[in-house]
Amino acid sequence: AKRGSGRGKAHFFSAAHQSAILQNIAIEHALINGNLEDELYLEFQPIVEAGNGLPMGFEALARWRSPTLGQISPGLFIPVAERAGLISKLTRLLLTKALHQAGAWPAPLRLSFNLSVHDLSIADGLLPLISIITASGFDPRRLDLEITETAMMRDFAQVTQAIDTLKSLGVGISLDDFGTGYSSLTQVHRLPLDKIKIDRSFVVDIDKNPASHKIVKSLVALCRDMDLSCVVEGVETEEELKVLRELGCDLIQGFYFARPLSVDSIAGFLAGPERIRA
Ligand code: C2E
Ligand code: MG
Ligand code: MG
Numbered sequence: 001a002k003r004g005s006g007r008g009k010a011h012f013f014s015a016a017h018q019s020a021i022l023q024n025i026a027i028e029h030a031l032i033n034g035n036l037e038d039e040l041y042l043e044f045q046p047i048v049e050a051g052n053g054l055p056m057g058f059e060a061l062a063r064w065r066s067p068t069l070g071q072i073s074p075g076l077f078i079p080v081a082e083r084a085g086l087i088s089k090l091t092r093l094l095l096t097k098a099l100h101q102a103g104a105w106p107a108p109l110r111l112s113f114n115l116s117v118h119d120l121s122i123a124d125g126l127l128p129l130i131s132i133i134t135a136s137g138f139d140p141r142r143l144d145l146e147i148t149e150t151a152m153m154r155d156f157a158q159v160t161q162a163i164d165t166l167k168s169l170g171v172g173i174s175l176d177d178f179g180t181g182y183s184s185l186t187q188v189h190r191l192p193l194d195k196i197k198i199d200r201s202f203v204v205d206i207d208k209n210p211a212s213h214k215i216v217k218s219l220v221a222l223c224r225d226m227d228l229s230c231v232v233e234g235v236e237t238e239e240e241l242k243v244l245r246e247l248g249c250d251l252i253q254g255f256y257f258a259r260p261l262s263v264d265s266i267a268g269f270l271a272g273p274e275r276i277r278a
């Protein structure tokens, strides 16, 4: 932001910060007053095998079209919903839709769904989710629940208990955005995880950046040692993919293979993924 307009430097909030606050207030207002059942929907991004590009499943990504604010990205509205105490409502609505839509996919395709840390509080978060999963008829063994590293570390004891409960249903647990938080390897080791998703920040320019290359190499080795499967997020170029294949990554998610797809375009993707990739 441009400074030095002569109005003094003692503003408590910068103009940019102030407009972010106003934006968040507008988002909260629209979340409270909107008809979320109609306005919220999902896109599904393929997660493919690194070797042959075949999809093993899709990650559900929340989308919101507000009649007053327009299209708002989840990076903006999910944090607002969390702070405003609205996230459990959103999660319930989105999980119900995701399981219903994934019910149309042929087995063994999997559904990945993002949870927020508030969804893991035993009484008001977790129990309703378990009912939704059970009532959906979707095989819980084909469901992966993604929890970010930051969320996991916020309340380790509670999160571990929630994960144990979820795992007893047969669902898989993925550690999302791995590498961006501050978890120690000892803590990760103690969690009953099935998958680790290596954050996109380590993949950008991996073909040109030796530091990223070393980090991803050791994360992939770590996954192998711990017997976890590993997904690399945010792969955009053929060069990045080539390096990741050499490093022995199992699974890839990124614009190179496919962008998040509308529910209506999934059947077409499954019939011929290369048409979308082209
Ligand atoms: P995430 O779970 O790490 O999801 C991956 C994000 O990376 C998605 O952004 C996806 O569109 C984006 N992405 C995938 N491949 C590429 C690529 O090759 N290049 C680039 N530049 N980006 C790529 P999106 O959909 O904007 O979601 C952002 C975040 O919002 C998600 O990050 C997740 O933390 C959160 N989120 C999305 N849907 C939900 C939801 O239903 N519930 C909760 N609690 N959080 C959600
Ligand atoms: Mg995710
Ligand atoms: Mg992620």
Ligand code: MG
Residues within 6 Å of the ligand: 177, 199, 200, 233
């Ligand atoms: Mg991410």
